[in-house]
Amino acid sequence: MPSKRLSVTVTRRLPDAVETRMRELFDVKLRDDDTPMTSADLVAAMQTCDVLVPTVTDDINAKVIGQAGDRLKLIASYGAGVDHIDVQTARQRGILVSNTPGVVADDTADMTMALILAVTRRIPEGLALMQSGDWNGWAPTAMMGGRIAGRRLGILGMGRVGQAVARRARAFGMQVHYNNRRRLRPEVEDQLDATWWESLDQMVARMDIISVNCPHTPATFHLMNARRLKLMKKDAVIVNTARGGVIDENALTRLLRSGDIAGAGLDVYENGTDVNPRLRELKNVVLLPHMGSATLEGRIEMGEKVLLNIKTFQDGHRPPDLVVPSML
Structure with missing residues (x-):
């Protein structure tokens, strides 16, 4: 030395x-x-x-x-x-x-699944109800969310984190699809039971849940822009544990407010701690303080x-x- x-x-x-x-x-x-x-x-x-x-x-x-x-x-x-x-x-x-x-691929993938469940099963709404003291007991139609088994998950970015998400999603009974700069090797695709889409537009339009797991580069900035977000199904959900700049946050907020996207789970934001205040007000959105690797x-x-x-x-x-x- x-x-x-x-x-x-x-x-x-x-x-x-x-x-x-x-x-x-x-x-x-x-x-x-x-x-x-x-x-x-x-x-x-x-x-x-x-x-x-x-x-x-x-x-x-x-x-x-x-x-x-x-x-x-x-x-x-x-x-x-x-x-x-x-x-x-x-x-x-x-x-x-x-x-x-x-x-932190596994830690981030765990948080991705947590956000998917939190949004689809309305966990924060249930937590807020309990903390308010207004819960009056179980009811057949109360706090109904959606089952994730059988849903199509579209993973945007199939690197270490994306593949870790895919393995977890398969265990939950989800159908895994992905878009990536390069297609995975056939043996890896087979292990993950994942379907590749060369066209991101085509994949986005068909998925029930989109998970953003790609890095933030000049090529991925606003990859999920207003036009592409509008391709999502009205009952679809988007989750982002990668980098905030991949999604046009203002466009996402507008579509969530108008009901053109069913929900979102976000751990990262386009402008760091300066989160769109309208996004904070939405009940169909789960916001976390960049704790995916924590x-x-x-x-x-x-x-x-x-x-x-x-x-x-x-x-x-x-x-x-x-x-x-x-x-x-």
């Missing part, structure tokens, strides 16, 4: 086990405050460290990267998504970017990947989870 330890700056609070191990391995600056850094804070950090460990709440854009110091050689992001980082500009400046893929096990595994990426880089090798522009 080199005599001089790498200088690492972490932008948010991480699990204690991860921060402790970082302290053992590197010259690390940790946060006491868990609020997101400002752009000025990020620039100051990037001018004085060898490695920056940001999260999805940090906007590492071209302007910020342009002010980075010569020391900064690696942005080891804590999370799978890298749409908050201008990877192209970073590479042009000689700064490597790594992420933590695959760790398990202790998953967050520690994410940290372990960050540690491995930094340690491998320190040892003079390519980080195992290196992100390159061609992947985006």
